[in-house]
Amino acid sequence: MEIFKLETCLSPSMFHRYDCEGKIVVIIDVFRASSAICTAFHNGAAELIPVTQVEEAREYKRKGFLVAAERDGFVLDFADFGNSPFNFTPEKIEGKRIVYSTTNGTQIIQLTKKSFRTVIGSFLNISALTKWISGEKKDVILFCAGWKGNFSLEDTICAGAFASRLLESKLYNTICDSTLASVDLWKTAEKNLSKYIDKAAQRNRLREKGLDDCIEFCITHDFTNIIPVVEDGILKILKHS
Amino acid sequence: MEIFKLETCLSPSMFHRYDCEGKIVVIIDVFRASSAICTAFHNGAAELIPVTQVEEAREYKRKGFLVAAERDGFVLDFADFGNSPFNFTPEKIEGKRIVYSTTNGTQIIQLTKKSFRTVIGSFLNISALTKWISGEKKDVILFCAGWKGNFSLEDTICAGAFASRLLESKLYNTICDSTLASVDLWKTAEKNLSKYIDKAAQRNRLREKGLDDCIEFCITHDFTNIIPVVEDGILKILKHS
Numbered sequence: 001m002e003i004f005k006l007e008t009c010l011s012p013s014m015f016h017r018y019d020c021e022g023k024i025v026v027i028i029d030v031f032r033a034s035s036a037i038c039t040a041f042h043n044g045a046a047e048l049i050p051v052t053q054v055e056e057a058r059e060y061k062r063k064g065f066l067v068a069a070e071r072d073g074f075v076l077d078f079a080d081f082g083n084s085p086f087n088f089t090p091e092k093i094e095g096k097r098i099v100y101s102t103t104n105g106t107q108i109i110q111l112t113k114k115s116f117r118t119v120i121g122s123f124l125n126i127s128a129l130t131k132w133i134s135g136e137k138k139d140v141i142l143f144c145a146g147w148k149g150n151f152s153l154e155d156t157i158c159a160g161a162f163a164s165r166l167l168e169s170k171l172y173n174t175i176c177d178s179t180l181a182s183v184d185l186w187k188t189a190e191k192n193l194s195k196y197i198d199k200a201a202q203r204n205r206l207r208e209k210g211l212d213d214c215i216e217f218c219i220t221h222d223f224t225n226i227i228p229v230v231e232d233g234i235l236k237i238l239k240h241s
Numbered sequence: 242m243e244i245f246k247l248e249t250c251l252s253p254s255m256f257h258r259y260d261c262e263g264k265i266v267v268i269i270d271v272f273r274a275s276s277a278i279c280t281a282f283h284n285g286a287a288e289l290i291p292v293t294q295v296e297e298a299r300e301y302k303r304k305g306f307l308v309a310a311e312r313d314g315f316v317l318d319f320a321d322f323g324n325s326p327f328n329f330t331p332e333k334i335e336g337k338r339i340v341y342s343t344t345n346g347t348q349i350i351q352l353t354k355k356s357f358r359t360v361i362g363s364f365l366n367i368s369a370l371t372k373w374i375s376g377e378k379k380d381v382i383l384f385c386a387g388w389k390g391n392f393s394l395e396d397t398i399c400a401g402a403f404a405s406r407l408l409e410s411k412l413y414n415t416i417c418d419s420t421l422a423s424v425d426l427w428k429t430a431e432k433n434l435s436k437y438i439d440k441a442a443q444r445n446r447l448r449e450k451g452l453d454d455c456i457e458f459c460i461t462h463d464f465t466n467i468i469p470v471v472e473d474g475i476l477k478i479l480k481h482s
Contacts, residue, residue: 010392013254017391150258151251153418177394177442181426188425201418 005139006166008159008178011146012108021114024138026121026129026162029145030154031202032083032211033102034122035218036068039085041237042124042224044094048235050106051099060099066092069101073209076101084214085124100235104145109230112143119238120228123158123218128225130165132240140166142179153185153200154219157193160186193219246380247407249400249419252387253349262355265379267362267370267403270386271395272443273324273452274343275363276459277309280326282478283365283465285335289476291347298342307334310342314450317342325455326365341476349386350471356382360479361469364399364459369466371406373481381407383420394426394441395460398434401427434460 009015028034037048049065051057057069058078067079068087075082081092083102100106112118116138121129133140142162144155160182166172167183174180189196197203197219206212217223229238250256269275281289290306292298298310299319308320309328316323322333324343341347353359357379362370374381383403385396401423407413408424415421430437438444438460447453458464470479 010251011255013258014252014391017254017389147418148258150255151419151422153422156418156422175442175445177388177397178392180440181392181394181397181422184426184429185422188429199421201416204416 002137004137004172006142006163006172006174006179007140007176008142008144008163008182010144010151010156010178011149012111013149015111015143018141020112020141022116022138024133024136024140025112025115025118026133026140026142027108027112027118027145028121028142028155028158029104030122030158030218031206032085032214032218033104033145034120035124035214036083036085036088037100037120037228037235038122038124038224038226040088040093040098041226041228043088043090045088045098046095047097048100049097050109050233050235051101052107052110054101057099057101065099066096067099067101069099073206073211084211085217086214104148108143108145109233112230118230120235121158121162123161123221124223125226126161126165127222129227130162132227132238133166134169134171140172142182147202152202154197154202156182157186157189157196160184161190243378245378245413247383247404247413247415247420248381248417249383249385249404249423251385251392251397251419252390253352254390256352256384259382261353261382263357263379265374265377265381266353266356266359267374267381267383268349268353268359268386269362269383269396269399270345271363271399271459272447273326273455273459274345274386275361276365276455277324277326277329278341278361278469278476279363279365279465279467281329281334281339282467282469284329284331286329286339287336288338289341290338291350291474291476292340292342293348293351295342298340301340306340307337308340308342310340314447314452325452326458327455345386345389349384350474353384353471359471361476362399362403364402364462365464366467367402367406368463370468371403373468373479374407375410375412381413383423388443393443395438395443397423398427398430398437401425402431
């Protein structure tokens with residue numbers, strides 16, 4: 001049986017140390033981009049167009065696109081809504097192409113251009129995504145989005161949850177310290193995930209801004225079977241069996 | 242009572258996210274630079290002169306200095322010895338100024354120039370260093386050297402051991418996810434440190450090169466009370482009460 005390689009990158013600042021060519025990259029940004037993207041597709045969005053620059057998002061708005069855009073957790077004044085998964089309701093977004101600009105997540109997509117596939121992972125789609133990965137027979141990089149180039153606890157424990165499942169399948173092995181650490185942190189966290197996540201810095205940043213209403217939702221397992229995938233720079237639903 | 246801030250940086254790739262001005266920075270490179278430096282001073286070295294370039298080390302050798310120099314774990318041909326703590330024996334080094342060039346550790350020192358004090362931390366001097374830090378009344382950054390810009394498990398758990406002690410003293414608090422993670426990893430690791438460290442990638446890299454004879458020594462607590470400090474770019478023994 002062929003065994004595939006599993007690695008974890010704990011922050012975009014370290015992604016230059018990883019070679020993603022030919023590999024599956026799973027981008028994880030639990031609070032809140034990954035969770036919002038999974039929810040948007042679950043609720044019927046047709047496409048999400050990631051943009052990094054505010055001006056680019058504003059230009060799309062002028063052209064009539066729906067725009068989800070925030071910086072540092074605050075909705076930009078010209079945008080239709082921000083980055084909470086709760087914004088992406090079916091009545092607003094069904095069948096729509098949505099321009100999506102965030103502080104962090106969208107910039108990261110561009111780092112993974114050479115991958116075999118770049119997909120979006122969260123607790124919301126963990127089982128479906130793990131199952132799909134396991135069928136692909138490829139090396140895997142779990143890529144934590146972190147916070148402004150630094151480590152974030154919630155993305156790391158989510159990576160650890162993915163890594164635990166993949167390693168248990170015996171299809172993967174790892175010699176990557178980041179993977180080992182994320183698995184151990186997940187084992188500590190999973191005993192009481194809500195309580196554990198409560199200490200994460202990003203959770204506190206969201207609370208200060210009154211944006212923490214979606215936290216419990218973001219750590220819900222298997223809300224959806226949808227796997228968002230990046231194709232030619234656009235987020236779409238991955239067609240899979 | 243004034244409370245001071247504790248942060249942890251998990252890799253040099255993320256150090257640009259930290260402002261070390263006026264703070265104590267503890268550089269941690271368990272396998273093997275921190276451990277070797279602590280041992281060198283314990284065994285009587287007068288000064289260690291860190292150099293980043295091989296040619297610079299070679300030039301010092303020509304001038305008659307003792308030179309400890311390796312790249313990727315291998316001793317350079319012109320050097321007197323390499324980076325194992327076991328090389329720094331009293332008969333070789335007592336009273337000497339030693340030029341010290343390594344793959345990783347020495348380059349990191351230069352990143353911390355603006356600190357109040359940059360000191361070298363390891364399991365070997367954990368109690369003495371924790372005691373000194375606690376008396377200084379300064380914010381603290383635990384700076385994991387990692388491996389070629391990436392995360393390393395052994396440095397992170399050592400940072401977690403320092404952080405656990407500092408946080409228990411109630412003199413420090415943290416809102417830093419990296420600190421929280423390192424403390425949790427330490428709590429997992431400390432139950433059986435030898436076994437835990439056995440899975441770290443760097444440990445395996447050293448084993449492949451036959452350089453793992455010092456691993457047990459490097460995780461020994463409190464071998465020395467010496468605190469190495471950087472002064473004008475040179476490593477010396479910190480004079481403290």
